[in-house]
Amino acid sequence: MKKINLKDYxxxxxxIYNDIQETFPKAVLHQAFICKFSSNEYIVRFDEDIQYLFLLLDGRAKIYIVHENGKRALIQFLKKDEFIGELSLIEMEKNIKDVVAINDCACLAVPLVSSKEHLLNDNLFLHNFSKYLGDKLLKRTDHYTDMQDYEFKNRLAKYILQIEHDECFQKKHTETAEYVxxxxxHLLYTLNQFHEDGLLEKKGRKYFIINKEKLERLSSKKD
Amino acid sequence: MKKINLKDYxxxxxxIYNDIQETFPKAVLHQAFICKFSSNEYIVRFDEDIQYLFLLLDGRAKIYIVHENGKRALIQFLKKDEFIGELSLIEMEKNIKDVVAINDCACLAVPLVSSKEHLLNDNLFLHNFSKYLGDKLLKRTDHYTDMQDYEFKNRLAKYILQIEHDECFQKKHTETAEYVxxxxxHLLYTLNQFHEDGLLEKKGRKYFIINKEKLERLSSKKD
DNA sequence: ACCTCAATATGAGATATCTCCTATTATTAT
DNA sequence: ATAATAATAGGAGATATCTCATATTGAGGT
Incomplete structure (x- = not known):
């Protein structure tokens, strides 16, 4: 992790700086700085107290929840403009999540101890914040109800369509399996199934969508 | 559904009225009234626009999410002091949830059209509201990660322990199955299993916990 | 260049969970 | 009260998904 002066950034x-100024009051920005994380680095670690509210400015990250039984579940991907550690702002109990950078990330870091009070009295911020939380709630609910009501193959189809670029799907299988x-x-088994059913074509370590329509039907139907 | 004047209530x-006054600004309460819903009545219906922000004052309700494939999933139980329709306050898209009264319910109804602006500028309300959303987010995440990482029998054990009163568990099986x-x-099968394993005793339509310790172990372990 | 660890691949067998069917009881509505 | 509907109960068979074992390939570090 590397700290950078906000002004230099x-x-x-x-x-990006203009956007930040719209989100946070000036007094708070005075305390803030930039953190750079490299790929696979932990931004927030399970069981450690959270000192900063982060706003992801560049790069992608993923949130894991850590269970009592030691297992982790990948519950959300984060991209630009999403918060990290935001629940500490509203006095939530222990942190039970790991947040890990997927690629190199830049975050705005706002020290909670000195800025919390200030943020909670800023109506504009609170309004945006509520909106953000509501949105996150919906997204997460969606993700999980999908888990529950659709089978793996349906969820995988949906995921591939979400992730795909130019008909091409390439993502670490470990990560895919955790998220889906x-x-x-079982992921491997299902990918082979998709191949046999003429949905995907495999080239080296990439998969290409060759029947998008069918994949879309599979992603939303039970059949 | 029956409307009641707020002052009469x-x-x-x-x-209860005192609590309400602490949550909502006076100007907003002037527009509000009380709604009574009877058991099994729909408080909010999938696909219909939400006109009111409800605060549950008495009774219990349940939230279903409605999927594209027509299936419903019971995602949360609501009790006193929880909001209904709160996401409309922050401009979320279509309503995709049913909310159904479990028993007779009393709700405070705040008309969104006339009060929205007001609420979003009230710092105390916003503060509470953020907290509420954060809490809901955590709860829901917990519920769902449980779903994903534990087997049915573990989830059922946990649920029974949550619901149980005086070692007695009685709840509609349909509802239990939907929530767990x-x-x-499979619920029936698992309940029989619990019986055979000496965890539960069945009397009529009620189940009694006869080995709580074992049930607790089952609820949090994978074994 | 070599070693190590993570990621990819696949087989075989076990089991958790589902679907469909059919009765028997409660509850609710007419 | 009687019909209609929802809840409880369990059988039989299918399958979605898991666990464990093992081999190959790729990437990062020294």
């Missing part, structure tokens, strides 16, 4: 990323909610073994 | 339920996330058939 602002000079190079004017647009199944075992690695 | 206030006379009979002084304590399994088929009715």
């Amino acid at each position: 602002a000079e190079n990323f004017v647009d 909610g199944g075992s690695y073994r | 206030a006379e009979n339920f002084v304590d 996330g399994g088929s009715y058939r």
Whole structure:
């Protein structure tokens, strides 16, 4: 993790800095700085107290929840403009999540101890914040109800369509399995199934969608 | 559904009315009234626009999410002091949930059209509201990660322990199955299993916990 | 260049869970 | 009260998904 002065950062990323200014009151920004995390680095660690409210400015990250039985579940991907550690702002109990950078990430870091009071009295911030929480609630609910009501193959189809770029799907299988909610073994089995059913074509380690329509039907139907 | 004047209600339920006054600004309460719903009545219906922000004052209700494939999933139970329709306050898209009264319910109804602006500018309300959303987010995440990482029998054990009163568990099986996330058939099978394993005793339509310790172990372990 | 660890691949067998069917009881509505 | 509907109960068979074992390939570190 590398700290960078906010002003230095602002000079190079004017647009992003403008956005930040709209989200946070000036007094709070005075206390803030930039954190850079490299790929696979932990941004927040299970069981450790959260000192900062992070706003993801660049890069992608993933949230794991850590269970009592030691197992982890990948519950959400984070991208630009999403918060990390935001629940500490409203006095939630222990942190039970790991947040890990997927690629190199830049975050705005706001020290909670000195800025909490200030943020909670800023109506504009609170309004945006509520909106953000509501949105996150919906997204997470969606994700999980999908888990519950659709089978693995349906969920996988949906996921591939979400992730795909130019008909191409390439993502670490371990990560896919964790997010879609199944075992690695079963993921492989299902990918082969998709191949046999003429949905995907495999080239090296990439998969290409060759029947998008069918994949879409599979993603939303039970059949 | 039966509407009641807020003042009439206030006379009979002084304590509750005091709580309400702490949650909502006066100007907003002027527009509000009380709604009574009877058991099994729909408080909010899938696909219909939400006109009111409800605060549950008495009774219990349940939230279903309605899927594209027509299936419903019971995702949360609501009790006193929980909001209904709160996401409309922050401009969420279509309503995809049914909310159904479990027993007779009394709700405070705040008309969104006239009060929205007001609420979103009230710092105390916003603060409470953020907290509420954060809490709901955590609860729901917990519920669902349980779903994903534990088997039906573990989830059922946990649920029984949550619901149980005086070692007695009685709840509609249909509802239990929907919430715990399994088929009715499998619930029956698992309850019999619990009986054979000396965890529960069945008397008529009630189940009694006869080995709580073992049930607790089952609820949090994978074994 | 070599070693190590993570990721990819696949087989075989076990089991958790589902679907469909059919009765028997409660509850609710007419 | 009687019909209609929902809840309880369990049988039989299918399958979605898991666990464990093992081999190969790729990437990062020294």
